[in-house]
Amino acid sequence: MRxxxxxxxxxxDRAKTALGVLRYADYDAVAVLDRETAGQRVNDFVSDVQDxxxxxxxxxxxxxxxxxxxxxxxxxxxxxxESWREDxxxxxxxxxxxxxxxxxxxAEDEEFTQLAAENDCExxxxxxxxxxxxVSQGIAxxxxxxxxxxxxxxxxVGKMTVSMELARDAREAxxxxxxxxxxxxxxxxxxxxxxxDRVVSDFTAGxxxxxxxEKGDEHDYxxxxxxxxxxxxxxxAVTCGILHGSMADKLVLCHDAGREAIHGYESxxxxxxxxxxxxxxxxxxxxxxxxxxxxxxxxxxxxxxEAREAVDAYADAIDVPATDVVRFDSETVLDAxx
Amino acid sequence: MRxxxxxxxxxxDRAKTALGVLRYADYDAVAVLDRETAGQRVNDFVSDVQDxxxxxxxxxxxxxxxxxxxxxxxxxxxxxxESWREDxxxxxxxxxxxxxxxxxxxAEDEEFTQLAAENDCExxxxxxxxxxxxVSQGIAxxxxxxxxxxxxxxxxVGKMTVSMELARDAREAxxxxxxxxxxxxxxxxxxxxxxxDRVVSDFTAGxxxxxxxEKGDEHDYxxxxxxxxxxxxxxxAVTCGILHGSMADKLVLCHDAGREAIHGYESxxxxxxxxxxxxxxxxxxxxxxxxxxxxxxxxxxxxxxEAREAVDAYADAIDVPATDVVRFDSETVLDAxx
Numbered sequence: 001m002r003x004x005x006x007x008x009x010x011x012x013d014r015a016k017t018a019l020g021v022l023r024y025a026d027y028d029a030v031a032v033l034d035r036e037t038a039g040q041r042v043n044d045f046v047s048d049v050q051d052x053x054x055x056x057x058x059x060x061x062x063x064x065x066x067x068x069x070x071x072x073x074x075x076x077x078x079x080x081x082e083s084w085r086e087d088x089x090x091x092x093x094x095x096x097x098x099x100x101x102x103x104x105x106x107a108e109d110e111e112f113t114q115l116a117a118e119n120d121c122e123x124x125x126x127x128x129x130x131x132x133x134x135v136s137q138g139i140a141x142x143x144x145x146x147x148x149x150x151x152x153x154x155x156x157v158g159k160m161t162v163s164m165e166l167a168r169d170a171r172e173a174x175x176x177x178x179x180x181x182x183x184x185x186x187x188x189x190x191x192x193x194x195x196x197d198r199v200v201s202d203f204t205a206g207x208x209x210x211x212x213x214e215k216g217d218e219h220d221y222x223x224x225x226x227x228x229x230x231x232x233x234x235x236x237a238v239t240c241g242i243l244h245g246s247m248a249d250k251l252v253l254c255h256d257a258g259r260e261a262i263h264g265y266e267s268x269x270x271x272x273x274x275x276x277x278x279x280x281x282x283x284x285x286x287x288x289x290x291x292x293x294x295x296x297x298x299x300x301x302x303x304x305x306e307a308r309e310a311v312d313a314y315a316d317a318i319d320v321p322a323t324d325v326v327r328f329d330s331e332t333v334l335d336a337x338x
Numbered sequence: 339m340r341x342x343x344x345x346x347x348x349x350x351d352r353a354k355t356a357l358g359v360l361r362y363a364d365y366d367a368v369a370v371l372d373r374e375t376a377g378q379r380v381n382d383f384v385s386d387v388q389d390x391x392x393x394x395x396x397x398x399x400x401x402x403x404x405x406x407x408x409x410x411x412x413x414x415x416x417x418x419x420e421s422w423r424e425d426x427x428x429x430x431x432x433x434x435x436x437x438x439x440x441x442x443x444x445a446e447d448e449e450f451t452q453l454a455a456e457n458d459c460e461x462x463x464x465x466x467x468x469x470x471x472x473v474s475q476g477i478a479x480x481x482x483x484x485x486x487x488x489x490x491x492x493x494x495v496g497k498m499t500v501s502m503e504l505a506r507d508a509r510e511a512x513x514x515x516x517x518x519x520x521x522x523x524x525x526x527x528x529x530x531x532x533x534x535d536r537v538v539s540d541f542t543a544g545x546x547x548x549x550x551x552e553k554g555d556e557h558d559y560x561x562x563x564x565x566x567x568x569x570x571x572x573x574x575a576v577t578c579g580i581l582h583g584s585m586a587d588k589l590v591l592c593h594d595a596g597r598e599a600i601h602g603y604e605s606x607x608x609x610x611x612x613x614x615x616x617x618x619x620x621x622x623x624x625x626x627x628x629x630x631x632x633x634x635x636x637x638x639x640x641x642x643x644e645a646r647e648a649v650d651a652y653a654d655a656i657d658v659p660a661t662d663v664v665r666f667d668s669e670t671v672l673d674a675x676x
Binding site for chain 1: 473474475476534535536537538539540541542543544568569570571572573574575576577578579582583585600603605606607608609613616617620621623624625
């Protein structure tokens with residue numbers, strides 16, 4: 001599928017979804033839309049992802065060059081920016097589907113619904129939960145696959161990236177590994193999945209279990225994308241539901257080097273690293289024997305020599321092999337997991 | 339407000355909501371509807387709650403004797419039983435409001451909506467979350483009130499009852515105490531509240547915080563009704579969200595004497611009692627310094643002499659004062675809490 005990726009005024013640093021899709025998805029990216037960086041190319045900014053030209057708007061593209069317009073950014077709150085409307089309109093008029101992970105559902109927008117019907121296009125709101133989700137049965141451990149969950153010391157420490165990188169490295173090493181996506185970017189990359197942070201709270205664990213039951217006998221390893229952190233003042237419910245719903249065999253503890261307080265909730269200090277290991281394992285224990293067997297440290301803020309030292313110190317602190325999956329190889333971590 | 343309470347074929351033992359309302363709510367209960375026990379009275383079955391005659395249907399009541407029909411039972415799954423339709427229809431035609439905590443929203447039922455409009459009645463679906471809920475800010479501890487949360491070893495161990503009893507006993511002892519209701523029965527009793535198990539999972543903590551911020555400067559003590567259990571394979575997300583969202587000062591650990599496995603998930607054994615104390619306190623610690631300072635044991639399955647022994651053993655196991663709030667007095671427990 002050929003996609004254009006909307007990322008106005010935020011590419012590349014504040015366009016997490018766009019970058020995730022360029023890095024990990026199977027889509028053929030024919031363009032990024034960003035009126036600020038238009039005229040340049042993706043690889044002018046980020047070298048290790050799929051390249052594409054950057055345009056100012058959908059109007060700069062041939063109508064039949066694109067199958068879908070993908071919304072690759074999200075403002076705080078997940079609303080729809082009216083300055084994007086012209087691009088969505090042009091895409092629909094040209095027969096493109098729209099893929100969006102916004103909290104604002106495009107399929108509930110009157111103009112878009114009408115244009116989609118007229119032009120036989122699909123409005124795919126990936127953050128809209130399926131209607132048939134329900135409570136967990138507590139049976140995710142019955143699948144054949146080994147279930148590996150990324151857990152974090154905070155939000156935005158790289159859990160999605162770690163899940164994607166480890167699954168890719170495992171596949172390249174010859175293992176049959178798949179990703180279980182739980183958030184909007186993961187769902188866009190994989191093309192399916194339940195948006196766990198948007199389901200009814202009673203169904204949090206059940207929505208994870210349902211995906212594991214669906215894929216668990218088709219693969220040998222499932223890398224479940226974690227969300228939030230078990231000590232997050234706002235999002236710990238989602239984290240806890242994924243931990244118990246997945247009944248994971250193994251956990252990878254993800255951390256951002258230098259992070260000392262909860263992002264956006266700076267009055268809450270992060271506990272020390274061994275406390276996280278105990279918290280996740282002790283909370284998992286009555287439901288599943290999940291153990292933290294590897295660590296992943298995001299060292300993107302550090303120089304190369306500091307990064308290696310930081311990874312070593314991190315591995316020592318949590319007493320398992322660790323790496324930065326983007327910067328270094330994942331061999332020792334995969335050895336611990338597979 | 340004068341209410342009739344629908345409890346067909348389930349009164350009293352399987353009518354938790356009906357009994358909760360009869361026991362704790364300020365409503366004037368003019369009738370219970372139960373076609374199986376019709377002709378008897380509430381106090382023929384349960385002596386320590388508000389008495390009312392039991393009728394076969396709404397048709398047996400004078401139209402102007404009732405202000406609202408309250409649905410006092412819930413089938414598994416929370417659906418609407420078609421055998422109740424005639425009673426709801428009769429109530430609406432007689433000008434009564436309907437109060438329901440079902441997952442099935444009466445306000446989305448075409449016939450009920452039309453009848454309600456024609457007769458100027460309200461359809462109150464208490465399990466329908468408000469549209470303006472959002473994520474927690476992590477500030478519930480800023481209110482003046484001391485926040486006391488009931489937490490459990492499992493579902494259905496009596497958390498709602500304990501919250502109601504302790505708040506009532508505290509008020510009778512002269513303290514200014516209120517209940518923060520989080521489930522359908524609590525909401526029906528109190529007449530307001532957010533149904534935490536039905537909110538968007540990302541808003542679990544936020545929906546609790548919102549209530550505490552609303553009431554926290556009006557009272558000296560808030561008794562927050564807990565839900566589920568932190569080790570429940572399906573519902574732990576809700577429990578975790580309430581723990582962190584409430585930022586409780588003190589916790590009351592609730593348990594059902596003799597319970598050894600998760601209700602309905604019998605392959606999951608309950609951890610031992612001191613493990614619960616550690617789990618709840620350690621999980622709370624990075625967000626709030628919540629401590630388990632009292633215990634509540636449901637001894638309804640035991641004889642009197644066994645019950646006293648069980649409560650003493652329970653207090654020993656969790657190393658704090660304990661009682662059965664229904665069977666015994668709550669003095670030592672209140673001393674620890676207030």
